[in-house]
Amino acid sequence: MKVPVSYSFRNLWTRRLTTILTAGGMALVVFVFAAILMLAEGLQKTLVDTGSWDNVVLIRKGSQSEVQSGIERLQASIIETQPEVAAGADGRRMLAKEVVVLISLPKRGTDKPSNVIIRGVSEESMAMRPQVKLVEGRMPRPSSSEIIAGESVSRRFTGAGIGETLRFGMRDWTVVGIFDAGSTGFSSEIWGDADQLMQAFRRPVYSSVIFKLRDASGFDAFKTRVESDPRLTVEAKRETRFYADQSEVMAKFLRILGMSLTIIFSLGAVIGAMITMYAAVANRTAEIGTLRALGFQRRSILGAFLMEALLLGFIGGAVGLFFASFLQLLTISTLNFQTFSELAFSFTLTVEIVWQALLFSLVMGFVGGVLPALQASRMKIVDALRTS
Amino acid sequence: MTDPVTACDGQGPPVDLENQPVIVEVRNVNKAYLRGNHVIPVLQEINFDIRAGEFLALMGPSGSGKSTLLNLIAGIDKVDSGTIVIGGVDITALDETELAHWRATNVGFIFQFYNLIPVLTAFENVELPLQLTGLSRSERREHVEMALRVVNLSHRMDHYPSQLSGGEQQRVAIARAVVTDPTILVADEPTGDLDRVSAKEIMSLMCRLSRESGKTIIMVTHDPKAAEAAQVIRHLDKGSLNDAHP
Numbered sequence: 001m002k003v004p005v006s007y008s009f010r011n012l013w014t015r016r017l018t019t020i021l022t023a024g025g026m027a028l029v030v031f032v033f034a035a036i037l038m039l040a041e042g043l044q045k046t047l048v049d050t051g052s053w054d055n056v057v058l059i060r061k062g063s064q065s066e067v068q069s070g071i072e073r074l075q076a077s078i079i080e081t082q083p084e085v086a087a088g089a090d091g092r093r094m095l096a097k098e099v100v101v102l103i104s105l106p107k108r109g110t111d112k113p114s115n116v117i118i119r120g121v122s123e124e125s126m127a128m129r130p131q132v133k134l135v136e137g138r139m140p141r142p143s144s145s146e147i148i149a150g151e152s153v154s155r156r157f158t159g160a161g162i163g164e165t166l167r168f169g170m171r172d173w174t175v176v177g178i179f180d181a182g183s184t185g186f187s188s189e190i191w192g193d194a195d196q197l198m199q200a201f202r203r204p205v206y207s208s209v210i211f212k213l214r215d216a217s218g219f220d221a222f223k224t225r226v227e228s229d230p231r232l233t234v235e236a237k238r239e240t241r242f243y244a245d246q247s248e249v250m251a252k253f254l255r256i257l258g259m260s261l262t263i264i265f266s267l268g269a270v271i272g273a274m275i276t277m278y279a280a281v282a283n284r285t286a287e288i289g290t291l292r293a294l295g296f297q298r299r300s301i302l303g304a305f306l307m308e309a310l311l312l313g314f315i316g317g318a319v320g321l322f323f324a325s326f327l328q329l330l331t332i333s334t335l336n337f338q339t340f341s342e343l344a345f346s347f348t349l350t351v352e353i354v355w356q357a358l359l360f361s362l363v364m365g366f367v368g369g370v371l372p373a374l375q376a377s378r379m380k381i382v383d384a385l386r387t388s
Numbered sequence: 389m390t391d392p393v394t395a396c397d398g399q400g401p402p403v404d405l406e407n408q409p410v411i412v413e414v415r416n417v418n419k420a421y422l423r424g425n426h427v428i429p430v431l432q433e434i435n436f437d438i439r440a441g442e443f444l445a446l447m448g449p450s451g452s453g454k455s456t457l458l459n460l461i462a463g464i465d466k467v468d469s470g471t472i473v474i475g476g477v478d479i480t481a482l483d484e485t486e487l488a489h490w491r492a493t494n495v496g497f498i499f500q501f502y503n504l505i506p507v508l509t510a511f512e513n514v515e516l517p518l519q520l521t522g523l524s525r526s527e528r529r530e531h532v533e534m535a536l537r538v539v540n541l542s543h544r545m546d547h548y549p550s551q552l553s554g555g556e557q558q559r560v561a562i563a564r565a566v567v568t569d570p571t572i573l574v575a576d577e578p579t580g581d582l583d584r585v586s587a588k589e590i591m592s593l594m595c596r597l598s599r600e601s602g603k604t605i606i607m608v609t610h611d612p613k614a615a616e617a618a619q620v621i622r623h624l625d626k627g628s629l630n631d632a633h634p
């Protein structure tokens with residue numbers, strides 16, 4: 001038979017101050033824990049959402065990102081004629097030969113430079129990325145020095161606002177439009193005409209070729225054929241996979257960093273919980289003796305004190321999560337280690353993170369409470385009663 | 389018991405013990421404690437019976453082993469040798485889990501310092517032993533209300549122990565002890581922490597439990613006034629029963 005849960009809960013309530021302080025320590029740890037998971041999640045989501053399932057990205061074999069890649073014009077033409085490439089409404093092939101250049105631009109306010117991706121696009125580029133929408137201004141005229149900027153770029157970089165002018169590649173470029181790409185990585189890019197950019201940067205080759213599959217399930221066959229074609233030195237990936245791979249390293253790094261940090265912090269919180277619970281056991285020794293005398297088993301005492309520690313952990317977890325959830329309102333920018341460009345993203349709270357954080361807080365409560373609870377359950381009844 | 393102002397004044401006659409069955413048999417009980425390397429003998433060859441409905445007072449000097457003997461009978465301590473049979477069950481043969489079950493249904497405890505659970509209300513304190521039975525919520529409520537009526541504290545059932553006087557707390561504790569209708573009630577110095585007026589109230593209540601409800605009570609006390617409520621008084625001296633005193 002169990003000691004009622006209300007018994008454990010009210011004991012926590014009775015020593016509110018201690019409970020708040022102990023749970024507060026745990027809340028802090030859970031906050032950090034959740035924050036880092038949310039960061040990794042936000043980063044990954046941003047990069048994964050950047051891609052579409054039925055788009056294929058081709059880059060040079062062995063290159064990690066578009067920035068390092070190079071695809072010669074001849075190879076690009078061969079890819080263009082593959083039967084898997086979908087045709088648009090007007091009969092044109094849904095394929096874009098793009099060039100990606102990394103440049104350094106001063107940030108608004110501080111004037112500190114930071115890297116930005118400039119993507120040279122062709123007419124189909126926009127149509128193949130339904131997430132990307134022009135929200136202000138107009139599209140650049142073909143063969144002009146006009147560019148459009150992602151919302152987060154235009155907000156954060158000097159000269160990237162609509163009507164403003166940016167200087168790079170020894171030319172002035174006028175921002176004629178702002179596009180919204182949701183929470184995807186495109187929001188952190190500047191787009192212009194591919195040929196113009198290749199001229200300006202004196203690059204003879206494309207960085208990547210992107211096309212829409214006629215039939216989304218035809219990818220595997222296409223990949224096998226194209227990658228073994230002796231005329232081509234390319235690697236084909238679904239666009240979703242392409243961006244997910246890019247986020248992998250960073251997300252993993254964040255998760256490992258987060259886990260190490262929280263494990264170290266959690267030691268402190270666990271010791272705090274342990275001290276609190278040992279004090280609770282010492283203060284309630286006569287009470288423990290009484291419960292046992294009344295007929296409660298040792299395991300019920302163990303259960304009651306463990307329940308108390310778990311509740312303590314749960315309170316800490318819930319409070320930590322509550323505060324961590326406000327992080328979703330923040331947008332942060334960081335360096336994408338794969339491309340060394342700036343990437344803006346938000347902390348993202350998922351149901352999975354909520355469960356993980358709560359489980360983590362319960363584990364802290366359990367670890368902190370198990371020794372005191374065992375001590376409580378091991379007392380001899382007469383000894384416990386003598387401490388009135 | 390001829391004192392005109394005893395706790396049992398105005399109550400019915402004591403139970404006629406002659407016709408009552410023996411409910412507690414203590415046989416050749418020995419108990420010693422180990423303190424460091426020293427063996428401290430506490431009880432030697434204790435033998436006596438308690439009849440159903442008997443109100444027994446255990447008296448004797450401090451350190452004579454009264455509490456130890458009471459704890460052995462209540463099943464919260466283990467004999468070194470000997471047997472204690474209560475209601476036909478040899479409790480010295482039970483393992484710890486069985487003993488806990490046995491206590492839950494057979495023993496009602498009354499402590500010197502009441503030992504109520506501070507975070508539970510009077511009602512919940514009395515309900516606590518019933519959590520160990522299979523009773524439904526409404527059945528438990530009925531039992532608790534009845535027990536609180538017996539100790540005349542129905543109106544205080546939502547109060548916490550800290551909101552009650554010592555005497556009231558002890559009355560709640562008595563309600564908790566009788567709520568399961570146990571085979572025996574054990575009380576260690578039930579009036580030891582109370583003023584004279586409250587002590588008399590408690591003894592009067594215990595006397596009523598004995599005479600009107602026929603409870604079997606074993607009470608350790610230093611207080612001769614308290615012992616007057618009992619029907620049988622046994623004296624312990626240096627670990628042996630000494631019944632030379634009537």
Ligand SMILES: Nc1ncnc2c1ncn2[C@@H]1O[C@H](COP(=O)(O)OP(=O)(O)OP(=O)(O)O)[C@@H](O)[C@H]1O
Binds near residue numbers: 382421422428452
């Ligand atoms: N758990 C224990 N460990 C060691 N010694 C003990 C323990 N319990 C009791 N004793 C010793 O056993 C002896 C009898 O103790 P007990 O508590 O039974 O006496 P008592 O008659 O109830 O005394 P009092 O009237 O002071 O309560 C004492 O000498 C006491 O010190």
Ligand SMILES: [Mg+2]
Binds near residue numbers: 454456576608
């Ligand atoms: Mg004693």
